Amino acid sequence: MPQPFIEFKNVHKRFGNLEVLKGINLTIDKGTVTVVIGKSGSGKSVLLKHIVGLIREDEGDVLIQGKSLNRLSEKQAMQFKKNISYMFQDNALFDFLTAFENIALPLTETTRMTASQIQKKVHDRMAGLSIEGIDHKYPSELSGGMKKRVALARALVTDPELILFDEPTTGLDPVRKNDVHHMISEFQKQFGFTAVIVSHDIPDIFDLAQQIALLDDGKIVFKGTRQEIMACNHETACAFIRGREVLYDRSKT
Amino acid sequence: MTSRLIEAVGNPFSRYIESTGRLTWFLFAGIRQIPVFPFQFGKTMDQIWFIGTKSLFVILLTGLFTGMVLGLQGYYTLVTFGSEAALGGAVALSLIRELGPVLTAIMITARAGSAMAAEIGVMRMSEQIDALFTMQINPIRFLFTPRILAALVCFPLLTSFFDVVGIIGGFFSGSLLMGINETVYMDKVIQSVKFMDIWGGFIKSIVFSLIVVTICCYRGYFAHMNHQGQSGAKGVSLATTGAVVQSCIFILICDYIITSFLV
Numbered sequence A: 001m002p003q004p005f006i007e008f009k010n011v012h013k014r015f016g017n018l019e020v021l022k023g024i025n026l027t028i029d030k031g032t033v034t035v036v037i038g039k040s041g042s043g044k045s046v047l048l049k050h051i052v053g054l055i056r057e058d059e060g061d062v063l064i065q066g067k068s069l070n071r072l073s074e075k076q077a078m079q080f081k082k083n084i085s086y087m088f089q090d091n092a093l094f095d096f097l098t099a100f101e102n103i104a105l106p107l108t109e110t111t112r113m114t115a116s117q118i119q120k121k122v123h124d125r126m127a128g129l130s131i132e133g134i135d136h137k138y139p140s141e142l143s144g145g146m147k148k149r150v151a152l153a154r155a156l157v158t159d160p161e162l163i164l165f166d167e168p169t170t171g172l173d174p175v176r177k178n179d180v181h182h183m184i185s186e187f188q189k190q191f192g193f194t195a196v197i198v199s200h201d202i203p204d205i206f207d208l209a210q211q212i213a214l215l216d217d218g219k220i221v222f223k224g225t226r227q228e229i230m231a232c233n234h235e236t237a238c239a240f241i242r243g244r245e246v247l248y249d250r251s252k253t
Numbered sequence B: 001m002t003s004r005l006i007e008a009v010g011n012p013f014s015r016y017i018e019s020t021g022r023l024t025w026f027l028f029a030g031i032r033q034i035p036v037f038p039f040q041f042g043k044t045m046d047q048i049w050f051i052g053t054k055s056l057f058v059i060l061l062t063g064l065f066t067g068m069v070l071g072l073q074g075y076y077t078l079v080t081f082g083s084e085a086a087l088g089g090a091v092a093l094s095l096i097r098e099l100g101p102v103l104t105a106i107m108i109t110a111r112a113g114s115a116m117a118a119e120i121g122v123m124r125m126s127e128q129i130d131a132l133f134t135m136q137i138n139p140i141r142f143l144f145t146p147r148i149l150a151a152l153v154c155f156p157l158l159t160s161f162f163d164v165v166g167i168i169g170g171f172f173s174g175s176l177l178m179g180i181n182e183t184v185y186m187d188k189v190i191q192s193v194k195f196m197d198i199w200g201g202f203i204k205s206i207v208f209s210l211i212v213v214t215i216c217c218y219r220g221y222f223a224h225m226n227h228q229g230q231s232g233a234k235g236v237s238l239a240t241t242g243a244v245v246q247s248c249i250f251i252l253i254c255d256y257i258i259t260s261f262l263v
Helices: A044-052 A074-082 A099-110 A115-128 A144-156 A174-191 A204-208 A226-230 A235-241 A243-252 B002-032 B041-079 B084-125 B128-134 B139-177 B182-192 B195-221 B232-262
Strands: A006-015 A018-028 A033-038 A059-064 A084-087 A162-166 A194-198 A211-216 A219-224
Touching (some): A018 A211, A044 A194, A074 A084, A115 A144, A144 A162, A144 A174, A194 A204, A211 A226, A211 A235, A219 A226, B002 B139, B002 B195, B041 B084, B041 B139, B084 B232, B128 B139, B139 B195, B195 B232
Parallel strands (some): A033 A194, A162 A194
Antiparallel strands (some): A006 A018, A006 A059, A211 A219
């Protein structure tokens, strides 16, 4: 059995008196798309932030290709993190930079690429996401959908091996939402990166996923494919994806 | 009862110690990035524009009116001893040794320092600092280091500007309004100011620049970690207010300490 790219081993995380993660066990294979679903406030973003080192676990371990993230040397950790991109829920675009500068930032700050190389790469990504012609616009001048695309372009511009998407379609209309799903899917096929997506877009997001994980009460209570979750053989998973029906049933009893 | 008392005293004290340690770490983490290649020339120039050029008008007004008030007050005080001719020296020394560095630092804190704390605070709350971290960009290097360099350049220059404008303000009120001979006024300015006075003012402005930029950037950077547990707009507001108040207090305390070494 091949070694998983990322492995959560009994990860616990507590904020004050609130235990958010209560023993997470999850493996993510290289080149796959894993979708993490769960109720709002169940700790999905916290889970994601463990991978990139924004949050450290209180107990347990996060393994990267078999090595503990905490035991990697500074050089190894930097090398790993260089290959990760994170697309934030609220985009986290820099207000004082233009769209072009936002997308180019990881290249201008962390590589020795020339200005013309950076310009070409950024424009390639912008063309791929249909956001040409907004180079000089600031985030405040862009619509919600445009901002998402700029954030996605910034996540893709470094050709990462792993992209973490934290609710990439929040606040978008159904057309834009499907656009973003399509873009993620297309780019994933094109570049073969590993993706972990936290999302509430059920069941649309399942079309992208090779693995779906349901986080409930601090634990991964279900892992499986689209077909497995839609077959509704798992009580909690079924209740979650059919939230409305469960509420309806409860109101009848 | 005793344990509650110890807790009531100990908690704020331990928070203060922790915060001071973090502030010191923050300052050295920023300074450590200054010689690291590639140098951040563009970002530093932007900050020089923001801290320095955009503060010129405020410093001009403050310096001019401070000098004019000194000229008036000095004249009425000195004239009772029949030594109004010494007005030029009194105005110049008060400005160069004390009022120039202190008032310049306080005005920059109000105009640029508060903006720094608010801007960095908003970046913290909207996950922009986390985004830098995930892009392998050192947030302290990116946000703080150019501001340190800009402050080190701007504070002494603005202080000098304040001093010169203040001396001219004193000239307006002392010579043009109250009638002290212009040549005597300027002659006393030149005679009474020694190199050590200018050097002392320069040292103060350098120290104040580090105080203001460190406290303001630090309060913004850790806006999410205030002891009241406030986040969002309230957290940014607390960070900004705290930055201005703390900077002003530290400026005045350090002014006394430096003066006591210089005199």
